[in-house]
Amino acid sequence: MGDSVGGRNPALRALLAQLAATLLVGGLVYLGAQLSDWRAPWLLAGLAQGLVAACLGQWLGLARWWWWLNLLFVPALLLGSGARLPGWVFLVAFALLLLLNWNSLIERVPLYLSGARCREQLVALLAARAADFRFVDLGCGPAGTLLHLARRFPEAQFVGVETAPLTFAIAWLRCLGRGNCRVRYASLWRTDLSAFEVVYCFLSPAPMAALWEKARAQMKADAWLVSNSFEVPGVAADRAIELHDWRRSRLLLWRMGGESGASPGE
Structure with missing residues (x-):
């Protein structure tokens, strides 16, 4: 079942898991009330619903953080x-969640954050390039990785692109005052990759095939495409670096131009 819905929007799959769990647990609670005098505490029923929804989400192929x-x-x-919070609190919470994860709904790219081990390996890779390289993070999130690299390589230029409104605002504010780092409110599909020696992304399986075609058409022969965890279908990476984190992540590197490309410090 997970494979059959693997290409669908993860937010829709999460909603499906929530609805199915609510129907199942709600039905069991109702049936129990009809057959006995026992009434399930509301919080216990909620926890049961959450556990079922979480398991269904995994079965439907959602990422672990879901x-x-x-x-x-x-x-x-x-x-x-139970705390009698005003209704607008939930509306605001939903709006914030939507603004942070807009890409999950529109482009099937949820908000993934690169970890410390990923940043360390990126630093090691980038040290092999000329000091004035140009780097773009496609879907930079709150710009944590972008800023870390910009501090480590002051002579290089770093650009992040982001389309989730609130995430973009956070990233833009964090990069203010850093001359070698800026964030654009732009789609990765409208970003010209020919301007960069290194293209980094942490997206999802959904856009990788199309991104590879875009990279082949636009990137220079000595440039690198680096993906956190997600492969290009049918195209083996030139190098794979295990990050040994809880997600079992890998950095996958493709040299544009094959053997004519620059060596990533092997």
Whole structure:
């Protein structure tokens, strides 16, 4: 089942898991009330619903971080309702979540954050390039990785592109005052990759085939395409670096132009 829906929007799959879990647990609670005098505590029912939703989400092929979101979503709503929070609080929370994860709905690219080990390996890779290289992060999120690299390589130029409104605003503000780092509110599909020696992305499986075609058409022969975790279908990476983190992530590097490209410090 997970493979059959693997190409669908992850937010829709999460919604499907929530609805199915609510129907299942709600039906069991109703049936139990009809057959006995026992009434399930509302928080216990919410936790049961969250556990079922989390398991269904994994079965539907959602990334691991969705497990916690699916588990805690309904219990958090129930706790908030018990605290008699005004309705606008939930509306604001939903709006913030939407603005942070806009790419998940529009481009099937959820917000992934590169970890410390990824940054360390990127530093090691980039040290092999000329000092004045140009680097772009396609979907830079809140710009943590971008800023870390900009500090380590002051002579290089770093650009991040982001289309989730709130995430972009956070990244733009964080990069203010750094002369070698800037963030654009732009889609990766409208970004000219020919201007960069290194293109980095941490996206999802959905756009990788199209991104590879774009990279082949626009990137120079000595440039690198570096993807965190997600492969290009049918195209073996020139180098794969295990990050040994809880996600079992890898950095996958493709040299544009094959053997004519620059060596990544092997």
